[in-house]
Amino acid sequence: MLNPILRREVQTSLRTWKIFGAISAYVGVIVFFTIVFIKTAIDGSMYSGFDPQSVIYLYALLSGLQLGFILITAPALTAGSISGERERQTLDLLVITRMSPFSIIFGKLLSSIGLILLMIVAAMPVYAVLFYFGGVSIFYLFGMTMFMLVTACMVGSMGLLFSTIYKRTMISMVIVCLIIGILVVGTLVGYLLYVNIYLHGYKQMNNYISLPAIYGFFFLNPGAGFFSVIDAQLGTNLFDGITMTNWYGKGLKLPVDMWIVNMVSDILLSALFLKLASLKINARN
């Protein structure tokens, strides 16, 4: 049987123009950046027309936009899901049903992820441009979508947890956004400070930097995971470049790709967040 909360949320959200407006706006932004990119690539090309080599950068750009969108949308959808029920005075009626606290929380997460998936699917025709020029496999797109959905689950379940802790939606949303900011920017800044202050600059870092430091700073950074996926798919060195681990081309070689560490951490953390959130809404706790 379909999760009752998922069914209700899909039923009610698709009845308003809000969701269609949001999808249209999102696809519009993606289309806008694609057109600007192709125009710039054509104008800047040494050859007449579009350089097919640019396709991989267009793929990275579109995927990056999508990740940014997910990092904003997933917590926005989930951070108010339980506090919203509380504010609307419907939470008590929900927790006294036969649904377990976990299925209530999971239904909420599924409905948020479902909306995100809908938006990703809506943007697929734009990705078709990539296949027209070639150079990007459909499996790359599938892999990237999986990475994004796992990231959305982690960020979304974090939003859900804070939504159960704080009674006001606004507070939980602000806190989740702050945490995501720390995960994306804060860990990068922390790492760069560590390199500059603790290791006294990049010149010596290849001698001193340790794997635990790299994994420790970036295991939850969605940006690090994203660049690692791009590196794995397209053979670039974006993650190494950002972390300076390959400064002289002879730096550290990560034994396990960062995107794998990232996805495993996200899955484990999502499970923890969901468990804690379901304990929190259990009325008898």
Add this chain to the structure above:
Amino acid sequence: MLEVNNLVKSYGKVMAVNDLSFKIEKGSIFGFVGPNGAGKTTTMKIMAGLLRATKGNITIDGEDITKNSALLREKIGYMPDFFGVYDNLKVSEYMDFYASAYYIPLSERKELIDNLLGIVNLTEKKDIYVDSLSRGMKQKLCLARSLIHDPEILILDEPASGLDPRARVEMKEALKHLSHMGKTIIISSHILPELAEICTEIGIIDNGVMRAKGSVLQIMRMLSKKRIISISPLSGMEALLNLLKERPNISNIIENEDNVEISFDGEDSEVANLLTEIVKAEIPVLAFKEKAGDLEEIFMQITGGEKKDA
């Protein structure tokens, strides 16, 4: 039978419910009365499984529902004092959502929802959006929702608050209907007279403590030594007055146009004896009944307040 045993709920040093114990017979309508903040909602929320008791337990037919949430969810239907509804959901869809949340099979839902909407007189509104319903209709819808899994016990927290007189009457009718269906109903209010006419039993709670429990008449007798009896003779008013004046345990005889009201000091058997005497004196009696008295006054007396005349 539902039994509340030594229930305690404290928030730090504040005792919301203090060693509360009572029993409610199957099929009865139990009125839970008390001023605002007396502990009614806290007790009801513990019964509904929304709060954990600090001490004590609640049993249904001997089974402890405070330790068995599956049993609690199956046996109890709850309607809170304040509740919200979802936007963009029609009445039938609202009911269907809760039916699915109680895992009622899809094949049974349509008939069940139609029946429940019929009980609360909302059949004609089934295709209306819930957020556009009046408060009274939302209350009735919430009552129907609380019945969706066919619970044995219904806990209704101030179901008539904020309703207009017509909606109150309709709510009472719906409750009487449910009582006839064999449901045990626990209903709270801070207005005693509101409950007196439909409840088989009443419990008056104040500061988390049960101050009095019993039928309205029993509670009245507990507080007032004298009972007020109204006698309506078909004829022979003079003879009736003479008979009553001779009785030692009768005081304050008030003669009205077609009846006599007396203050009677005595047990049930003595009331019966009085009626027998009147009949033996060949005075035709049209009506002989004990009056409920001023319920507001009783309530204020029990809860330690003073009735203020309007």
